[in-house]
Amino acid sequence: MKRREFIILLGGAAAWPLAARAQQAAMPVVGFLNSETATGYAPFAAGFRKGLSESGFVEGRNVEIEYRWAEGHNDRLPALAAELVRLRVAVIVAAGTPSVLAAKAATTTMPIVFSTAVDPVSEGLVASLNRPGGNVTGVTNLGVELVQKQVEMLHQMVPRANVIAALVNPSDPALGEPSTKGAQAAARALGLQIHIVQAGTERDIEATFASLARLGVGALVVLPNTFFVSRGEQIAALAIRHAMPTIYFRREFAAAGGLMGYGPSVPDGYRQVGTYAARILKGERPGDLPVQQSTKFELVINLNTAKVLGLDVPLHLQQLADEVIE
Numbered sequence: 033m034k035r036r037e038f039i040i041l042l043g044g045a046a047a048w049p050l051a052a053r054a055q056q057a058a059m060p061v062v063g064f065l066n067s068e069t070a071t072g073y074a075p076f077a078a079g080f081r082k083g084l085s086e087s088g089f090v091e092g093r094n095v096e097i098e099y100r101w102a103e104g105h106n107d108r109l110p111a112l113a114a115e116l117v118r119l120r121v122a123v124i125v126a127a128g129t130p131s132v133l134a135a136k137a138a139t140t141t142m143p144i145v146f147s148t149a150v151d152p153v154s155e156g157l158v159a160s161l162n163r164p165g166g167n168v169t170g171v172t173n174l175g176v177e178l179v180q181k182q183v184e185m186l187h188q189m190v191p192r193a194n195v196i197a198a199l200v201n202p203s204d205p206a207l208g209e210p211s212t213k214g215a216q217a218a219a220r221a222l223g224l225q226i227h228i229v230q231a232g233t234e235r236d237i238e239a240t241f242a243s244l245a246r247l248g249v250g251a252l253v254v255l256p257n258t259f260f261v262s263r264g265e266q267i268a269a270l271a272i273r274h275a276m277p278t279i280y281f282r283r284e285f286a287a288a289g290g291l292m293g294y295g296p297s298v299p300d301g302y303r304q305v306g307t308y309a310a311r312i313l314k315g316e317r318p319g320d321l322p323v324q325q326s327t328k329f330e331l332v333i334n335l336n337t338a339k340v341l342g343l344d345v346p347l348h349l350q351q352l353a354d355e356v357i358e
Contacts, residue, residue, distance in 0.1 A: 062125060068102070070099065100112040109134035125144075127146075129258075132144065148171075150172070167319065174296060174326055175256035176256065178329070180217065183224075190250060193250025201259050215228075244276055280294075282298055290337065294332075308324070333353045
């Protein structure tokens with residue numbers, strides 16, 4: 033081989049890794065911000081990635097995802113959101129109300145796609161559902177609006193329970209306050225006495241369940257919150273240990289051993305979030321994308337847990353259920 037040809041070949045070979053790095057650097061990056069843990073939110077993160085892939089973006093192939101988990105500490109969210117802003121990600125996916133509030137406070141220009149259970153207009157996240165404006169859009173899963181129906185179903189399951197309780201996370205007032213008001217209104221309409229009990233840590237959850245018997249509580253509704261999602265197995269186990277009939281806001285609780293869960297299909301909601309993130313990656317503006325509302329809701333009843341609690345599940349509830357676990 034001639035010396036000139038060898039030098040040209042050598043130069044081309046050296047350029048290959050540079051070209052590969054340039055291609056990798058050009059790959060868009062999505063930031064994923066959540067107040068809980070990677071383990072607790074694994075099914076929902078999978079739903080998000082499904083939405084991305086259905087729109088042509090596959091993690092590791094043509095999009096990178098930077099995950100930031102607050103591990104149950106909401107006070108860490110502002111710093112994590114600021115970190116994603118410094119990384120200049122193409123879009124921030126804010127999973128849960130505390131996360132979107134932190135992301136919105138961190139940037140007014142970087143696109144944000146949220147998943148939340150609150151009314152995004154009343155919370156000031158967007159100007160309107162149809163025309164969000166600004167840099168924020170996303171999916172609302174109507175978690176707060178379903179609280180009244182959850183209390184009604186709980187009453188149908190345990191009609192003799194005249195005193196009930198609602199479990200709320202005090203560290204998330206944007207979601208906790210409207211959920212609490214909804215539960216109180218539903219209890220009044222049914223002529224029930226209701227206690228509002230609080231838990232923001234694992235230890236709080238243990239103490240709260242221990243207090244229910246002293247309060248004379250006969251049934252419990254767990255109000256929507258990302259912290260409770262990550263502690264689903266613990267809460268379901270404590271409900272059985274304390275013989276407390278409980279309704280939850282997601283099907284996953286019933287699958288984990290809880291009595292019954294009624295709420296939106298959260299993985300499907302996160303798939304919608306992934307779809308919106310992909311549309312922004314393709315050039316659309318978040319302010320032009322209408323806020324989506326969950327359309328798929330699920331009632332799941334665990335007959336095994338009902339048997340342990342000594343409950344006969346009414347036939348009409350079994351007929352309403354999308355899934356009955358036996």
